[in-house]
Amino acid sequence: xxxxxxxxxxxxxxxxxxxxxxxxxxxxxxxxxxxxxxxxxxxxxxxxxxxxxxxxxxxxxxxxxxxxxxxxxxxxxxxxxxxxxxxxxxxxxxxxxxxxxxxxxxxxxxxxxxxxxxxxxxxxxxxxxxxxxxxxxxxxxxxxxxxxxxxxxxxxxxxxxxxxxxxxxxxxxxxxxxxxxxxxxxxxxxxxxxxxxxxxxxxxxxxxxxxxxxxxxxxxxxxxxxxxxxxxxxxxxxxxxxxxxxxxxxxxxxxxxxxxxxxxxxxxxxxxxxxxxxxxxxxxxxxxxxxxxxxxxxxxxxxxxxxxxxxxxxxxxxxxxxxxxxxxxxxxxxxxxxxxxxxxxxxxxxxxxxxxxxxxxxxxxxxxxxxxxxxxxx
Numbered sequence: 455x456x457x458x459x460x461x462x463x464x465x466x467x468x469x470x471x472x473x474x475x476x477x478x479x480x481x482x483x484x485x486x487x488x489x490x491x492x493x494x495x496x497x498x499x500x501x502x503x504x505x506x507x508x509x510x511x512x513x514x515x516x517x518x519x520x521x522x523x524x525x526x527x528x529x530x531x532x533x534x535x536x537x538x539x540x541x542x543x544x545x546x547x548x549x550x551x552x553x554x555x556x557x558x559x560x561x562x563x564x565x566x567x568x569x570x571x572x573x574x575x576x577x578x579x580x581x582x583x584x585x586x587x588x589x590x591x592x593x594x595x596x597x598x599x600x601x602x603x604x605x606x607x608x609x610x611x612x613x614x615x616x617x618x619x620x621x622x623x624x625x626x627x628x629x630x631x632x633x634x635x636x637x638x639x640x641x642x643x644x645x646x647x648x649x650x651x652x653x654x655x656x657x658x659x660x661x662x663x664x665x666x667x668x669x670x671x672x673x674x675x676x677x678x679x680x681x682x683x684x685x686x687x688x689x690x691x692x693x694x695x696x697x698x699x700x701x702x703x704x705x706x707x708x709x710x711x712x713x714x715x716x717x718x719x720x721x722x723x724x725x726x727x728x729x730x731x732x733x734x735x736x737x738x739x740x741x742x743x744x745x746x747x748x749x750x751x752x753x754x755x756x757x758x759x760x761x762x763x764x765x766x767x768x769x770x771x772x773x774x775x776x777x778x779x780x781x782x783x784x785x786x787x788x789x790x791x792x793x794x795x796x797x798x799x800x801x802x803x804x805x806x807x808x809x810x811x812x813x814x815x816x817x818x819x820x821x822x823x824x825x826x827x828x829x830x831x832x
Contacts, residue, residue, distance in 0.1 A: 763799050
């Protein structure tokens with residue numbers, strides 16, 4: 455049987471995704487793309503290192519599922535799905551099954567190797583990418599990296615980090631600078647950070663789909679681009695609510711809400727470049743911190759609010775409750791080692807901090823922000 459393989463690499467950490475189903479490896483290639491230097495490699499060249507092996511086969515899934523349910527097991531929620539977990543301490547193997555997703559797993563933590571089995575290609579492809587990212591996260595965390603809840607853009611190697619809770623304007627800030635001045639988009643929601651030998655902080659991307667509201671898409675000038683792409687038969691990330699897809703195809707720009715939560719478009723990482731012309735960056739060094747809030751009636755300006763980093767700005771095992779480390783891929787706190795987090799916080803505290811208010815005018819926001827952080831427009 456012919457196999458396909460894609461290798462992901464960043465900052466010395468690497469994992470290879472292998473599957474006989476080309477759609478599975480293609481999914482990882484487009485999801486991680488230039489952020490984690492995804493590249494197709496000959497399967498026969500894989501001789502060592504962590505591997506995520508994915509197989510789409512209903513019979514193999516059924517056997518793997520049965521092996522879990524017939525063994526002593528516990529139940530938890532993983533990726534929003536009820537998941538049964540069976541541990542064989544003697545063999546060093548963790549098996550799991552998510553019946554509602556028709557996905558089964560086998561993890562060998564000592565070798566950081568993972569197998570995924572399922573009935574259908576798309577669920578297997580999405581789970582494979584998610585767990586390949588978890589393998590990489592574990593390696594980077596154990597190598598001294600920590601994870602910040604921030605967006606990031608890069609210009610000439612200098613990185614602007616933007617902080618705030620959901621809705622504060624992290625995505626607005628990053629995409630204003632990336633779309634208007636072609637600064638490299640490093641991350642939409644979180645980043646890896648680590649102290650470097652130059653007494654500064656290195657920054658790496660956390661690859662993920664980006665959630666963009668219909669109003670922001672329109673303000674960026676991307677609504678019609680997305681609409682034409684969808685009408686031409688292309689698609690956004692499958693986690694996107696069908697009502698958002700229908701609104702985009704129908705040309706309805708009004709934001710969609712449900713129970714106080716905005717329903718947003720889910721953009722694949724590679725679509726930033728292919729659809730919207732936004733370059734992706736692979737690394738940078740922290741240069742400035744921005745703490746925005748968005749007020750449609752305001753004019754972009756500096757505010758007198760004093761804001762600095764807090765523990766809440768770092769991700770942790772507790773904040774990763776959607777993806778608990780049931781396969782023992784991280785084996786450290788989900789946000790990084792305490793010493794690394796403390797040193798990162800200390801060094802970032804010495805950089806310029808900017809508390810700002812932004813409006814819905816992307817061009818005005820980008821012009822103001824570029825001048826504020828001292829990096830000239832492209």
